[in-house]
Amino acid sequence: MQIYLPIAEVSVNAFTLMGLGGLVGVMSGLFGVGGGFLITPLLFFIGIPPAIAVATGANQVVASSVSGVLAHMKRKTVDFRMGGVLLAGGMVGSGLGVLVFNILQQLGQVELVVQLCYVVFLGLIGAMMLQESLRALLRARNPTGRRRLHQHMWVHRWPLKVKFRASGLYISVIPPLIVGVAVGILAAIMGVGGGFIMVPAMIYLLGMPTKVVVGTSLFQITFVTAFTTLMHAVSYNTVDVMLAVLLIVGGVIGAQIGTTLGARLRAEQLRILLALLVLAVCIKLALDLFLTPDDLFVITTRGQ
């Protein structure tokens, strides 16, 4: 069934889009990530103009993170104060990111920068996750003594110290603000929630306990992607709500299937799978950059 997307002005198969949303939904339910980092490149592949893919991707992440954050609020695994600080940084970052995005669009380099960002971040995160989960697998086989709650690093001793009760931390607000800004910029440029950046940053940089990390990052992502969606919609009219609805319908169903599936698999194995998936997307995008393209010329019109 073909559907004409009113803003993207392309006609695509509705079931392809719902399947795409569903696939990414399964991933997000399985691994606890928003899936924006998969949906945006996949939209490029099926011919959605990059600007619209990024803006609509952000809108789709809102839906998937809302349903996630609700579940975490019930389990009381959201650190609202930390979330608020991250959010304040995130808003600033998102505003900056949308601005940068517009400049890149005028220079004709959006696609390149978005692809480069994906290659660099996916490569880093994938490698880190793979290494970490392999180590966890080995540790599970020969258990050693208990680890420290968290390590204090020099960044934690900066001024403006604040108590984050739910995380059990007493650290400076500057590092979480910086993390928030960085994730906000990425959300606007890459059309992702930034969970795949924020979760490791919260664990390794801020030293937050793992149980509040996912809930808190989802809380922050919900608001930052909502803000990003609004910014893109108001400044550049690039949010296609028809496209978003199709992705969301597939996504929410897929997420529930993924959650059920996830309960039956072991966490370490899941993380290895996710790491491999992230690396696969990274390699595919990297090849596009390094291999000689089929055609040396590209055409861009408004909004593309």
Next chain:
Amino acid sequence: MRAVVLALMLALMPGALLAQGAGSTMPADPDAGLIPQVEAPQVWPLFPDPVTPRGDPVADTDQAPEQVVAGLSNSAVAITTSFDGSDILIYGAVRRETPIPDGPLDVIVTIEAPSQPLTIWQKARRFGIWVNTERVDVGAAPSFYAVATTRPLADILAPDWDNRYRISLPLVLRAFAGAPEVEDTLPYTQALIRLRQQNGHYRLEEGAVTLVEDTLFRTDIRLPANLIEGDYRARIFLLREGAVIDAYGAAIEVRKVGLERWLYRLAFDQPLLYGLMSLAVAVIAGWGASAAFRKLRRA
């Protein structure tokens, strides 16, 4: 003769002509008469400078010995949610008061979408990766352009006439926006046409027009699914010995309707409201899904 033509026409496409029939009047241009007085330069470049103005189809209908009368199956295309392209049937007849002259008669039909400015980028390897480097801005190029003919275009259309009416694909570009930054724009315009031909947005369909008894003609042109809104233009040319002897123009209105139109207008007229609506849809869907599945699991 005329009666025969009409009878034939009615037999072939009953009722169709009556709706759109007689309207072969083109805006008259005092400078450009019919066949005569066009001094063709010696050499015609393959891709002439798009800055030269595009000739409008002009023909002095009173003097033309053979005139084209034509109609379209639909003069409006509605882009609905399930829009999947549209077929346009263009049909017509040649009206003449005198016997059919000797020599082959040919017909060219074109359909043209509204023009848009665009940029053609050339990629080059920089630091090992492929980057958009050089650009050429084109002020106006139609987003869709189809040419259907009775015989190979090169055999029936003389270059000077092509240049005047801008019929063939290389002539669809209108103007460069500002002075081009590159020395040679030819590879860029060639690439534009090649890329658009590959995705079916520029089409040359030689032999797609059927001409019966040098009098009746018809052709189907398929508009692709990825259409933009606007006033499309259909042109029909009658040719003898490479020269255009009569031309006819008609408009095709392509509009988004219903939900498509509402969403599009909302997105551009009330972007804040539209953005908030998109968010509301996302929040409700996310909340609804988790609530629904919780209920399902409990049951």
